[in-house]
Amino acid sequence: MNDQPPAYAQKGQYPPPDQYPPPGQYPPVGQQYPPPGGQYQYQQPQGAQYAAGQPGVVVVQQPAMQSTMHIDDHLVFAIIVTLFCCWPIGIFAIIQSCATKDAKQRGDAAEATRLSAKTKKFCFITLGVGVCFTVCWIIFVIIYYVVIVGAVLSQASNNNYNSNNWD
Numbered sequence: 001m002n003d004q005p006p007a008y009a010q011k012g013q014y015p016p017p018d019q020y021p022p023p024g025q026y027p028p029v030g031q032q033y034p035p036p037g038g039q040y041q042y043q044q045p046q047g048a049q050y051a052a053g054q055p056g057v058v059v060v061q062q063p064a065m066q067s068t069m070h071i072d073d074h075l076v077f078a079i080i081v082t083l084f085c086c087w088p089i090g091i092f093a094i095i096q097s098c099a100t101k102d103a104k105q106r107g108d109a110a111e112a113t114r115l116s117a118k119t120k121k122f123c124f125i126t127l128g129v130g131v132c133f134t135v136c137w138i139i140f141v142i143i144y145y146v147v148i149v150g151a152v153l154s155q156a157s158n159n160n161y162n163s164n165n166w167d
Helices: 075-084 087-106 109-165
Strands: none
Touching: 075 087, 075 109, 087 109
């Protein structure tokens, strides 16, 4: 069994490393390297310019599709109720709004419609929680001032009445 790889053919190959021209003179003036064995030889057309350099990756982004579907993502509504009503639930509304926008950009109308309805639901839940909390807070403040402060003032006026009877 032979452990050596097969020998390479030297005909039509590039020069060995010790026979390369000095730096800055690639390819040698007036000479061309022989083409690799069995392949065609490319001739550069007259007047064409050759740009040397490493090949690069060209990334082409498709232009954004102008969506014909009008599905509202309710982002402004979600941000407003998050700031002014109830931020823990409002955050979910903002997340659903961003998911709606992504589905709309993909062109998935069914998913965008479903997510838009879900966003709207979260926005109204947030608004309801915020309004209920505000109403409860107002009722608490009214009860506090009527009952507690009223009792303190009543007690103070009873003390003044009792102190006047001792004279």
